[in-house]
Amino acid sequence: MTTIRDLTYDLLRRHGVTTIFGNPGSNELPFLQDFPSDFRYILALHEGTAIGMADGYAQATGRPALVNLHSAAGTGNAMGGFANAWNAHSPLVVTAGQQIRAMIGMEPLLTNIDATTLPKPLVKWSYEPARAEDVPLAMSRALHLSALPAPGPVYLSIPYDDWAKPAEPESLRLLERRVFAAGALDPAATAALAARLDRSAKPVIVLGPDVDAARANEHAVRLAERLKAPVWVAPSAPRCPFPTTHPNFRGLLTASMADISRLLEGHDLVLVAGAPVFRYHEYVPGPLLPPGAELIQITCDPDEAARAPMGDAVVGDVGLILAALADAVNEAARAAPQPREVPPRAAPGAALLTAERVLDLMDELAPRDAIYVNESTSTIEAMWERMRWEKPGSYYFGAAGGLGFAMPAAIGVQLAEPDRKVIAVVGDGSANYSVTALWTAAQHEVPVVFVIMRNGTYGALRWFAGMLEAERVPGLDVPGIDFVAIASGYGLEAVRVETDDAFAAAFARSLKAGRPSLIEVATAWRTP
Ligand SMILES: Cc1ncc(Cn2c(C)c(CCOP(=O)(O)OP(=O)(O)O)sc2=O)c(N)n1
Ligand SMILES: [Ca+2]
Numbered sequence: 001m002t003t004i005r006d007l008t009y010d011l012l013r014r015h016g017v018t019t020i021f022g023n024p025g026s027n028e029l030p031f032l033q034d035f036p037s038d039f040r041y042i043l044a045l046h047e048g049t050a051i052g053m054a055d056g057y058a059q060a061t062g063r064p065a066l067v068n069l070h071s072a073a074g075t076g077n078a079m080g081g082f083a084n085a086w087n088a089h090s091p092l093v094v095t096a097g098q099q100i101r102a103m104i105g106m107e108p109l110l111t112n113i114d115a116t117t118l119p120k121p122l123v124k125w126s127y128e129p130a131r132a133e134d135v136p137l138a139m140s141r142a143l144h145l146s147a148l149p150a151p152g153p154v155y156l157s158i159p160y161d162d163w164a165k166p167a168e169p170e171s172l173r174l175l176e177r178r179v180f181a182a183g184a185l186d187p188a189a190t191a192a193l194a195a196r197l198d199r200s201a202k203p204v205i206v207l208g209p210d211v212d213a214a215r216a217n218e219h220a221v222r223l224a225e226r227l228k229a230p231v232w233v234a235p236s237a238p239r240c241p242f243p244t245t246h247p248n249f250r251g252l253l254t255a256s257m258a259d260i261s262r263l264l265e266g267h268d269l270v271l272v273a274g275a276p277v278f279r280y281h282e283y284v285p286g287p288l289l290p291p292g293a294e295l296i297q298i299t300c301d302p303d304e305a306a307r308a309p310m311g312d313a314v315v316g317d318v319g320l321i322l323a324a325l326a327d328a329v330n331e332a333a334r335a336a337p338q339p340r341e342v343p344p345r346a347a348p349g350a351a352l353l354t355a356e357r358v359l360d361l362m363d364e365l366a367p368r369d370a371i372y373v374n375e376s377t378s379t380i381e382a383m384w385e386r387m388r389w390e391k392p393g394s395y396y397f398g399a400a401g402g403l404g405f406a407m408p409a410a411i412g413v414q415l416a417e418p419d420r421k422v423i424a425v426v427g428d429g430s431a432n433y434s435v436t437a438l439w440t441a442a443q444h445e446v447p448v449v450f451v452i453m454r455n456g457t458y459g460a461l462r463w464f465a466g467m468l469e470a471e472r473v474p475g476l477d478v479p480g481i482d483f484v485a486i487a488s489g490y491g492l493e494a495v496r497v498e499t500d501d502a503f504a505a506a507f508a509r510s511l512k513a514g515r516p517s518l519i520e521v522a523t524a525w526r527t528p
Contacts, residue, residue, distance in 0.1 A: 005163040007136045007171060009036055014175055015143045017066050017093070019415070021054040023047050025070030027097025027110055030163045032068070042415070042444060045436035047074045049408040051081030052434055055090045056373065056405075056412025059239075060393055062213065064091040064146045065412070071096055072112040075119060075155075080402040080433075082122035085153040087279075087399035088238055089210060089301065091146040092153035093139075094119070098128060100161045115157035126155040132162035133171070140174040149181050149317070150301035151213075183300070183317025184324060193296065193314070194328035200269035202334075203227050206253065208234040208275020209399065210300055211241035214319035217392045220273065222326035224248045230337045233384070234275035235260065238399035241274060243390040247339040252384040255279065258286025265290040270311070273298040274318045277308035281401075282467055298322070343385050348500050352524040355379040355453060359386045361504050362423060362451070366511060370421045371395070371413055375406030375430040378459030378525075383425070393417065404433030410448045411441050421449070421511060428454040428520075429478050435486060441516035442491035449510040450492075450518040452483045455525035462525075487518040494518040 008031075012018065018039045023046065024032060035041060044050035047069050058065035069075050075096050085092050098104065099111040107113060116126040125145050129138045135158055142154045185193065197203055205227070211220050220242055224231045231248045233241060235255035242249055253260050260278060264270055270293055272278075277297050288310045289295055295311025297304070298321050305313035314321065345364075346356035359382055362372075373396045374383060380397070389395050396413060398405030410424035431452050441448055456479045465473050487494035494517065497503045503521050510517040 002167045002172070003163065004132055004135045004165050004167050005031065007167040007174075008139050008163075009039070010175055011136060011139050011143065012066065013038070015064060017064055017143065019057065020066050020068055021050045021057070021412070022068035023050050023070060023074060024068065025074065025097060025110065027071050027099060027160045028068055030160045031095070031097065031158070042440060044408065045439055046434065047077035048081055048404045049434045049437045049440060051078040051085065051092070051094065052405050052408030052437065053412040053440070054092055055081060055085045055088065056396060056409030057416050058090045058092055058412070059088060059213065059396060060413040060416035062215070064093050064143050066093045066095065069094060069096045071098065071110050072115070072118060075112070079119070079122070080404055082119050082153055083400035084398040084402045084405050086122040089151045089213065090153060091151040093142045093146050093156070094123075094153055095156045095158055098157045098159040101159045102161070104159065112157050116155070119153075119155045122153065123155045124152040128157040129162070132159070132165035133168050135162050136167055136171045136174055140177060144177070144179045148179065149183065150304070181317070184320040185314065185316055189314070190321070190324045190328050194325055196296065197227060197269065197271065197325065198330050202267045203229045203269040203271060204264055204267040205229050205231045206234050206270060206272045206275065207231060207241040208273065209237065209239035209241065210274030210318045211322065212239040212274070212392050214274065214317070215392045216274070216319035216322045217241055217243070219319060219322040219326050221246060223322055223329065225336070226326060226329050226331050228332040228334050228336045232263065234272065234278060236279040236281050236401065238397045240389045240395035244384065245388050245390055248337045250340055252381065253278070255281035256284035256286070257288055258284040261287045261290045264293060268292055268294065270295040271298070272296070273322055275299070276301075276304045277311060282464070350524070353498070353500055353503065353521060355455070355523045356382050356386065357500055358451070358453065358503060358521055358523060359383055361500060362425070362507060363387050365504060365507055366423060367421050369394070370423055371417060373406045373410040373413055373422060373424045375403060376425045376427040376453045377430065378427065378455070378463060379453065403430040406430065407437035407450065408434045408440070410450070411437055411444075411446045414446050414448050423449045423451060425451050425453065427459065428452055428456065428481055428483070429458045431483060432481070436490070438487050438492045438516075438518065439490040445515050447514050448516050449507070450487070450516070451507070452518060452520045453523050454483070454520050455523050457525050459525055483518060483520040492516055492518050494520065496520045496522070498522045
């Protein structure tokens, strides 16, 4: 007899989902029992870590990742991770164990009350099957839906007595299903779009995370080079869609209406690909576009297209559309953009290391194809100015700005990219939100280099307090945290450094160690 559990694991195998991230409770044990030897379970000590690892893994593999949480409490602990995954278009299948069907009505302990409401609106679909026999179809639907455009997290609440029930023979058909999304523009639409770009006197390209998710960076380069157009990265960037060393690269757009229009001033056509229009952050009112500018957005997300406050939009496969446009546009007659001004390397030997000096040392010492998972929130701008990211999948940041992403996501990314070095750059405030990730890294020997930038304060909030003229705000300092002791407590090798030579030596050691390690580096706080 094929049980619901047997068929579910077969479905997961067919989708290549053989890694399960999770933190179990009694409701989850029947799903996990007789755990198949061709699967691996990555235990997180907190559900925020579990979903963060799954998010990093899903984004780096480009395939659905499964995270199994404990009923309502586990789901609640993961909600910050849902926010990041939702904004990142991350294909996550999140399951939570539900109480036994015979008791749910009495709401005993561990009942996930109104389970499907809990994760909304941060999921594409949320479901608790009416019958045990419906679980395989629900899992099949969840796996397909999480990956179909726009990708995103889905949630299943499954009563724990369902797993041992027999699967209906007809549900075995689910194993054969293949679901593909089309998504290229028809030739006429491509030609019309290309013609509009060719007619533009001064086009500019703004790229978002879905270009990197589609691994379409090279098509964006070809299009920018043929159009001889400068390229900005869309604001609040959770990924790097264009080589920062390319002469057309201009940098990360500041995340306010007024600043974006100022930076794009003089352009008559703004082509946005793979990003919402726009993921603003600070409120600095101003024109949504510079005078005389038109905007065209290419997005995989119908809602992004529908909610944009200006311009035209095309919904489709971002990679296919960029590739077709790069083939269709003419070689522009104008001069190619001149390379941007890159800040000089920070001076060595300062009494207290500047963040810029740490970033420069990492950029110089790390392999060129290293991957940075960032949560040092006051140094984002400096990273985009200084770091040389050239390959797809070189940078990740929590897409909803929800802290607690980087440390676990770095583990997920490293599991997905064993041949590239993953470096988590985390502020001494952010490092506390999913600090349990250090234990999982140690237990599974995932060789992430965790760099904790210790400036003793919530730096980004200090900047915001200034911008918002919010004076005399409490709770902005985080002094006296000993990350070396914390890391050692979780079984991780760790070192504290105060000088650039000591940092360089420790960082070089960590890069070669082949096992996880943490470096706590004291940096001078300064307003970005
Ligand atoms: C889950 C969560 N809680 C709180 C915040 C608010 N927050 C907080 C608390 C920040 C300070 C982070 O400080 P840090 O030490 O990690 O980095 P910097 O000192 O470089 O800013 S930035 C920010 O948006 C958040 N984004 N996400
Ligand atoms: Ca800090």
